[in-house]
Amino acid sequence: MSVKNDPFALVPHRVHEAEGQGRRSFALFQATRRTGPLIWVLPGHAYHLPMLRGLPEGVGQRLHLVRPTNEGDLLWAVEEALRTTGVGLIIAEPEKPLSLIAGRRLQLAAEAGRTTGLMLIREGQGSHAAETRWRCTPIASERRDSTLHRWSLKKNKKGTSGIWTVHWNGKTASVHSVSATGERQCAAETSP
């Protein structure tokens, strides 16, 4: 699948950012589309954990968790992981705003190791060095069998931005875009 046809393909060998409530879903969606080991770096004191039984197919056995105790160790671990050739995707959850220096170092590490990183940041805590920044929110759907996500590309160094409303069920690598008219109907129906 080429980058042109697939708007959700992350540019390889770069570091990307995702924010918003649905950023972890987005990270797992990206994990399903990549081969090779996955490394998820999250702070040691974080309460939340990925739940093995709920992960998409083929992700659980490839996933490794790294839980550093402080922010410095976290960034160091991400950099080391990015420099390791062969890692499929590095997902990291930094707690503090990423400085330009940190963001740039991560980009260099990703280029050196030919790996791709996805930083799950809080709102507005990204770095200018990020290749793309996505804002991901789950949205309510009228139909019972659809799990809708709105993934908006807010920043893109090498392309245009855009907003997509997609149906991704959290199991497989496939995703269905919801057509524009479909969105319109949703909006119209909620008024009463």
Add this chain to the structure above:
Amino acid sequence: MVARDGPGGLIADISGVPHLFGGEPELRADLHARLERVGLTLSSAIAETRGAAYALACHGGGILPEGTVQDGLARLPVSALRIGSDVAEGLSRMGLNRIGDLASLPRAPLARRFGTGLVLRLDQALGLQPEPISPEAEAPYFGVRMTLPEPIGVQADVMAGLRRLLDRLCATLAGHHRGARRLHLELHRVDREIARVEIGLARPMRDPERIAALFAKGVAEVDAGFGIEAMRLVAHVTEDQPPEQIGGPRIIHEDDALADLFSRLGNRLGFDRVLRLLPAASLIPERSFLIAPAAYSEAESPPPHRGPDRPIIIFPPELVTTKGLGQPGHPPAQFTWRRMSFNTLRADGPERITPEWWFDDPAWRSGLRDYWRVETREGARLWLFHTPQAPAGSTQNWFAQGEFA
């Protein structure tokens, strides 16, 4: 000279030793006392030959003084001769039940009928054939040391010395088909102090270059004082590492790269912070997976999931504030979680999960839980549960425990 004898036996050559204990009975009593103290039940025998000692130990134990082997063994069954059960059965069918019956028979017809194994065992037991004891080889020791003519203190010098030690150590490891798992480096300073640097490896390894890189950080932190005059490098934990073909497809190099990454991460963060999720057989959400150190576990693919969906993210239960009393047994129409208010759009459930009574888990003291997948108008899809068995005094018994994709 002690050797292993079968799965549950030890054989020792005690020629010339018993007088140190005051005689054979005293030696045997001392052995029994020591092994019983560590909680082992045993039966032992002392005899002139290995076969006789084995036969007697299997049938009551005791001591056969010198020259009484033939009489002592005569009353024992033929199965005591370390022969296969089929041979023993054949002998008993012939009416030869005791060793005494065999000893007087001519050897040639016996060998023709039952094979030379029986005759060999019989002769060994009676002392007509020699049977040496081959003791266990000493476990190899993976340690090397180096004494320096002049004290050194520069980090680069220490690393150069370490390289030389590692070359020798890795050659020894390769000779025994072992790989190091943990190593420590002792730096003996001029003032008799010893600085230690210890590292762990994510998997058994004997590549000097890659191990040296992991020592760099620890060596940099050592205080050399007035100089280091001797170095000692010990691989105190080793594992089997069969020789591998060098070169080959690229995937092997990627495995190496990942193992190196886990070694580096583990040595700085601790090996208990580089983890992997493993499936577990429990219905309790918190215990449905294990978190295991990646360096000491193998990836397992989770079993295919059946039943209601599970969230992608799990966290400890967080209290959900409900507004007013909803329909009993149904999720609240409005609730507040993490200071955000939500309106329930749709709820799937309940899925009732009962506590595992054989574990006393404080989190599950409130009894069984009814889990619901709640879709909110705000978008979030949450995993809520309530505890119908909670004491009546607490009205707040809705909790959030996970987020769906």
